[in-house]
Amino acid sequence: MQFENTREFAQQLDAQDPLSEYRDEFIFPRVNGKEVIYFTGNSLGLQPKSAQKYVDEVMKDWAELAVEGHFYADKPWWDYHERFSGKLAKIVGAKAEEVTVMNTLTVNLHLLMVSFYRPTAKRFKIICEEKAFPSDQYMISSQVRFHGLEPDEAIVELKKREGEHHFRTEDILAKIEEVGEECALVLIGGVNYYTGQVLDMKTITEAGHQAGAFVGWDLAHAAGNIELKLSEWNVDFAAWCSYKYMNSGPGNASGCFINKKYHGRKDIPRFEGWWGHNKDRRFLMEPEFQPEPTAHAWQISNAPILALAPYLASLEMFDKVGMPALIEKRNKIVAYLEYVLHEIDKDVESSFEIITPSSQKERGTQLSVFLHGEGRGLFNFLMDKGVITDWREPNVIRLAPAPFYCSFEDMYNFGQILKEGILKKQVQG
Ligand SMILES: Cc1ncc(COP(=O)(O)O)c(C=O)c1O
Structure with a gap:
């Protein structure tokens, strides 16, 4: 045109x-x-007018039903988070059971690393991009130190070529091949927060798997922005925040994708809490953890309903459009x-x-x-x-x-x- x-x-x-x-x-x-002319939807999306109604609804249920709201609110709180899975799954190209909503982004990446970064003497390196969003840098370094390793030895940063603004896929693939058997995890931002570059997630995920590593994506700048096909690309895990392109409100909850192939696996460790327990038996207060057979198994605490309410309002719009x-x-x-x-x-x-x-x-x-x-x-x-x-x-x-x-x-x-x-x-x- x-x-x-x-x-x-x-x-x-x-x-x-x-x-x-x-x-x-x-x-x-x-x-x-x-x-205003608003260009910072990549930082904090604008408030949908419908958000207030969803928040008011929870306030009203809380006032009128108090604890009974868990079961008798119009949108009961005990499984409120489940309303997100199908809608988010469409946005990130996943199956509903592979998606859950909980915590915040950096917290979720830490929790997912509990499952997907388990270094051994031979395979202990993490490949990430140079100048990743600072929170990711702190998160990755602290995980490495937590395992008693040195960030300088365990973290391999992907570099751009001198004078260039973008990562080249061929350089990323070459680095993954070079690190090879030492590579435990590839964890990169799917859309670079600084330049807006979209990486070839499909090809990079394949290469990471070829090297025998897990591959996860920080989708803070991707979710609600670009086309994602997490299931089809066979991504192991991903997490994103919702307050940018998804207009959920400041500091609001993060979404997580955990590939179906890891559901119910005993060899994939997890930090656990009662909200990940078999939902039909959650209130029986049994001593032994029985995980939900879906990504909800990674849930820990009961969901912050007041925060989730405006997020749900926004997701309804995404679903419609x-x-x-x-x-x-x-x-x-x-x-x-x-x-x-x-x-x-x-x-x-x-x-x-x-x-x-x-x-x-x-x-x-x-x-x-x-x-x-x-x-x-x-x-x-x-x-x-x-x-x-x-x-x-x-x-x-x-x-x-x-x-x-x-x-x-x-x-x-x-x-x-x-x-x-x-x-x-x-x-x-
Ligand atoms: C790429 C990226 N990763 C991580 C974060 C941290 O998000 P949170 O504060 O929700 O943990 C942000 C926040 O803007 C981000 O842009």
């Missing part, structure tokens, strides 16, 4: 957008009385944003470089832009003008136009504000 950098053209795209009505289902913060429609709009709006950026770049002296891959297959909703010759002043200017984006050292802004609620006109308006900010600085010298 031939794009145009005009308001009329952007409005035309909005008029043709089958998801445009969903914008009104979200609450936008305001700056100077105007709704479906990932294919979201991905179709995402591809178009990201391509339009990319086009607008290139058009603005022609009109200004300083240049910016998009460090996210240009191919749709290798990117999702996020474009990371290196602002050569610009400083934090431009970021502050954007924020003052109601463009909510984020800043990463050195000089990178990340723009993630979530397809649920961002419009094509937002992209056009953003381009105009960006140009104004850059030209203003150039005039001021």
